[in-house]
Amino acid sequence: MSEPVGIAGDQLRAIVERIEKVEEEIKELTEGKKEIYQEAKANGFDVKILREVIRVRKQDQEQRDEQESLLDAYLEAIKVVPKVKKAA
Amino acid sequence: MSEPVGIAGDQLRAIVERIEKVEEEIKELTEGKKEIYQEAKANGFDVKILREVIRVRKQDQEQRDEQESLLDAYLEAIKVVPKVKKAA
Amino acid sequence: MSEPVGIAGDQLRAIVERIEKVEEEIKELTEGKKEIYQEAKANGFDVKILREVIRVRKQDQEQRDEQESLLDAYLEAIKVVPKVKKAA
């Protein structure tokens, strides 16, 4: 009765386990994040505002990334490629 | 231009950086997860079903956890505490 | 002062009223639920445990539903459709 589904079964099992492992790690980090917020709150910070700070900074970063890629486009258009970009 | 908000500035900065670091790590893991799904798909697996398998397994686990906590609640209600629970 | 927005006004009004009516009904039911808990408490039941019982039973049901939908997904994936599913 063992191995009824054959090779694909093993493969499936491996995939499922890998995904579950990653999700477990994500869950731990998420809990860690929650704890940081709790700690901040305990130190008198307003969590809601703190979240907004994070959000705004993320947006800023995205804008900066956009600008940078726009700059890349310009540079490429005039044939002066930057040395490195980032890992794909 | 330096130290505009004074007192809590350093603390705030530290908190924000810690959160952003954790979020960065989460993001990387999430991308890793995505790649696993892609890879599975490339190997002929049905991603939709795969997701559903993961979900059902997760619910199984949660189910078990909650049954356990329900039992704990019963036991506590009738004053028969279990010897050990779990590591905090 | 009457009919300020014109065309879609009536339609919008109708939508808003329908939603508000439904929300009103939900609110009443929620209050009814609260009363049942209070009554149970007055009869000596432990509300906390009661809630947990309800929760676990709900999850049981969801579990069953998802198992079923997973099965459906499998059957569909291997092209063996079940005869009937459920009333839309």
Add this chain to the structure above:
Amino acid sequence: MSEPVGIAGDQLRAIVERIEKVEEEIKELTEGKKEIYQEAKANGFDVKILREVIRVRKQDQEQRDEQESLLDAYLEAIKVVPKVKKAA
């Protein structure tokens, strides 16, 4: 083996069933609400704004209720009670 828990068991069962029935009804209404939003969207309304309209109207209503109860307080203070208030 039947009826191991006695009278309280029946009572508990009844309570659980009543709660579950109410929750079922709430769930149906909630789904109905969702459908109204979907329908509105299909008719070209912006759901997010629609929600905001509902929210604002609710706030207005609450303010009006507050004002009313304030008025009641005044009236009572000067001994002129209003005919009806609302169902407790």
Add this chain to the structure above:
DNA sequence: CACTGGAAAATGCCGC
């Protein structure tokens, strides 16, 4: 009345 946990909403993402 502040804190926790659970429901609803907003957002982002992917496939069609």
Add this chain to the structure above:
DNA sequence: GCGGCATTTTCCAGTG
């Protein structure tokens, strides 16, 4: 590109 799905965030009820 749009609608459905998954994740994240926000909100609210319940609890101590």
